[in-house]
Amino acid sequence: MNSENLGWNAHCAEHFEPYEQQGLAAARVVRAGGGLYALLDGETEQTATLAGHLRQASSPDALPVVGDWVVTDPAAAGVRIEAVLPRRTALKRAAAGGRKSLAGHPSSAQVLAANVDTAVIVCGLDRDYNPRRIERYLTLVYESGATPVIVLNKGDLCPEVEMRRAEIEAIAFGVPVLVTSALGGDGLGELESFLRTGETLVLLGSSGAGKSTLLNRLAGAARQTTAPVSTAVGKGVHTTSHRELFPLPGGALVIDTPGLRELHLWGEGRDGLESTFPDIVALAERCRFGDCRHENEPGCAVRDALATGNLEAARLESYLKQQTQLAYAANRQDLSFQQADKKKWKVISQEIKRWQRDHGDP
Ligand SMILES: Nc1nc2c(ncn2[C@@H]2O[C@H](COP(=O)(O)OP(=O)(O)O)[C@@H](O)[C@H]2O)c(=O)[nH]1
Ligand SMILES: [Mg+2]
Ligand SMILES: [Zn+2]
Known part of the structure; x- marks a missing residue:
């Protein structure tokens, strides 16, 4: 087997080029767990660990997952993952358990599989x-x-x-x-x-x-x-x-994959939701108000469709629930930045107050 058969393609080659020039190698993650990664390079399976700088990655979704292409140094002792090549596609959910943040990380997406x-x-x-x-x-x-x-x-x-x-x-x-x-x-x-x-x-x-x-x-x-x-x-x-x-x-x-006990959605925009519910999107375009929440607004085409049996109530409920989850996910990142910002300003304003007190400012 060669790496083409492992899914290596032009996208991988393009991003790997700078590493290749440094004499580094590429392999695909076939299994991950407990800080160990099983890699295939088309010939042998190897067990790898993360290089130090990756262990301190800024965000948990930067860590390798099954399907990722990673970069290793064949000259080093032991197999260590030095980098993860950019993903073409990534299946993400909101991290299970509703944790507020993962070790202070602003994002709480969990990548299930890549590429x-x-x-x-x-x-x-x-x-x-x-x-x-x-x-x-x-x-x-x-x-x-x-x-x-x-x-x-x-x-x-x-x-x-x-x-x-x-x-x-x-x-x-x-x-x-x-x-x-x-x-x-x-x-x-x-x-x-x-x-x-x-x-x-x-x-x-x-x-x-x-x-x-x-x-x-x-x-x-x-x-x-x-x-x-x-x-x-x-x-x-x-x-x-x-x-x-x-x-x-x-x-x-x-x-x-094992079954997901909880599937909380994670997303950056509305594309996923709109692709799943093109019928509701089309109806919503005919609502009287552009920001209609399809609750009890007059002229709501979505509610009308429910009344005439053209839309199932359970499907609308499903749409609204997904919308809430995705909005929450989208706000999540902003929010944790805002919180960090707020904290910074609180410290600064305390400093100013203290300075004013100490210097007898009116
Ligand atoms: N009757 C029937 N049983 C199936 C079929 N596919 C899987 N099963 C059974 O369902 C159980 C769970 O299958 P498994 O492949 O382990 O499910 P997984 O958890 O999705 O991986 C096993 O006992 C399978 O034999 C099917 O098409 N028909
Ligand atoms: Mg199974
Ligand atoms: Zn509406």
């Missing part, structure tokens, strides 16, 4: 089925810059497959919706058509949806452990505990 071309949102057609969750994942994917595909898995367990597919197609606005059975093999050929040499595909979705089973099917071998769904709760046992990139024999790369 992904296609993001497959896997949803089980069993109790996992949830159109609102698919909408959240769609926004996450649109924000990342990757191309979404939706897979409704466990088709064998669902008597209304075509109804479900139509339901999701109606909210997916052109995103391919595939129905598969990872166990029986139905629909896998269609999914395989999204595997292209040198391109990276990530499997997203709840725990138990069948992501690892799909990966094993696509790889033609058991690469990841899967677990039977407990009949009591209809949920898969957690077997995938970390994100990992697998080069497939056909030349594509697949990242398997």
Whole structure:
């Protein structure tokens, strides 16, 4: 295998050039955890640590994640990551746990995977089925810059497959919706058509949806452990505990991920939200007020659509919830800068007061 097969492309080459001139090497992160990084350079897998200056990185999203291309020094003793090449795409969520800030860092985004071309949102057609969750994942994917595909898995367990597919197609606005059975093999050929040499595909979705089973099917071998769904709760046992990139024999790369217990969105603008909800965006353009919140304003085209049954209440709720999360995320960075600023001014004004007191200023 060479690095082209690991997804190396013109974008990587361009950003790597200055490092290459210094005799440095590039490799792709296939696994990360506990401060250690498993790297592939097309030949061997190596375990790397971070160079000191990266450990003190200004922001947690500057640290390498699965899918990243990193720079190492072959002349150094041990493998150390000296730099992370700029990401073409990055899947980010708001850091779990609602921490106010990560060790004082102004941003609280967590990067889940980098340099992904296609993001497959896997949803089980069993109790996992949830159109609102698919909408959240769609926004996450649109924000990342990757191309979404939706897979409704466990088709064998669902008597209304075509109804479900139509339901999701109606909210997916052109995103391919595939129905598969990872166990029986139905629909896998269609999914395989999204595997292209040198391109990276990530499997997203709840725990138990069948992501690892799909990966094993696509790889033609058991690469990841899967677990039977407990009949009591209809949920898969957690077997995938970390994100990992697998080069497939056909030349594509697949990242398997564990389910996200919490998916709080992170984004910089409105692009992701607007791509997920083009219907609501179009309606909102016809509201009487440009800043309509679609609550109880007169002339609200969104409310009218609810009343006539042209828009589902649950979908509007989903939109408003995502909007709130994204607005919060966007303000987050500003806010922590403002707070730092406020603190600075407080100190300065105290200094001035003290000076005035000491110098008897009127
Ligand atoms: N009936 C059925 N079971 C499936 C299918 N795909 C996966 N499973 C089962 O669902 C459970 C969870 O699968 P797994 O791949 O570990 O899910 P993951 O958490 O998304 O990686 C396992 O017992 C699988 O055998 C499917 O298409 N049909
Ligand atoms: Mg799994
Ligand atoms: Zn409105």
